[in-house]
Amino acid sequence: MKLFPAIDIIEGCAVRLVKGDYAQKTVYSKEPVSVAKGFAEAGATYLHLVDLEGAKNGGTPNLEIIREIVKESGLLVEVGGGIRSEETIQKYLEAGAFRVILGTAAVENPDFLKDMVSKYADKVAVGVDIKEGMVAVKGWTELSQESCFDFCEKLEKIGVKTIICTDISKDGLLAGTNLALYHQLSEKFRVNFVASGGVTTLADIEQLQKIGLYGTILGKALYTGNIDLKSAIELTKGERQ
Template identity: 60%
Template sequence: MKIYPAIDIIGRECVRLVKGDYSQKTTYSQNPVEVAKKWEEAGGEFLHIVDLDGAKSGDMPNFELIRTIVSELNIPVEVGGGIRSMECVDKYLNAGIARVILGTSALKNPDFVKLAVEKYEDKIAVGIDAKNGMVAISGWEDVSNTPAVEFAKLMESIGVRYIIYTDIATDGMLNGPNIEAMAEMLENVNVNIIASGGVTTLNDVKKLAALGVEGAIIGKALYTGNIDLKEAILKGRC
């Protein structure tokens, strides 16, 4: 299992939210580039970046910052947040991003996802953020009437190979991931599942690895020191 250290960006700063709530923001660094370098030096194999400003606005306000991060690293980077057009997809991938994550756009316009997958194949991932099993959109501010598992099946049917599944209730809470929800997703679709939300201890990493997810995104637990990235990487390989 691959470990994805996470960098969430608001106002060009490295932040973490609680359950996706923008009013519950903690700033951990004013220099996301240095944070990215830190995670690479600690052994990070793949960096996960979310432009939280973009997730709300639907555009790419932190594009130049993210491009700088990519240029400074030797490991691949995936990016999500506000990617709602082929123009945005093209711009990120042409800038050296290894994989882009479609979220709100995937739910509202599956045909767009299909076109992106046809053009870029496994460089396209879909982020499914769920609250009580239902897909949340627009930076987690709204909850749809679409069950997460059913949406995942639709994405699989149009060729998506990577799904990043986030349980909002656990995100940023340091209470552990929703193992049952991850297991349910794995049982229902045959794609690479990257687990996100609530990873707090090395035991959580071990549990997710045992489930068979492709990767686990770790955010707040790295910033608080609950988890050491090097140790998490080793645990994920066990």
């Protein structure tokens, strides 16, 4: 199972939110490049990077610092947050990202998603952010009319290979992840699922690995010290992640 340590960016700083609430923000570092390099030094291969300003308002306000993170860390960086046009996809890929994550655009513009998957294949993943069983959009500030399972079925038919699935109710609480949800998803669909939200302990990682998930995102638990990245990598078969 692949591990994706996470950096969420607002105004060039590495932050974490609680349940996606922008009013409940903790700044963990004003130097996200250093944070990314620290993950690399611990043995990470991948990085999950979200521009929270982009997610809420669109645009690429943190593009230059994301470019610097890719260059300086040497990590394989996937980027999400406000990616709603092909121009933005191209900007991030040209900045060195190995994969971009569509969220709001995938929900609101399925024809755009089809075109981008056709053109960029597995360089395009989709973030499915779930609140009360429905898919949330625009930085988790609004609910769509799409249920989680119906939407994932559509994504599979379109040809999406990787889905990053976040249970918003678990995010940032350090209270465990939604194992039942990920088990259901992995049983029902033939895509690569990445678990996100509430992964708090090495035991959580172990349980997700038993389900057979493609990957999991490690967020707040890394910043608080609840999970040691080196130990997590060792647990996931000791492979370079």
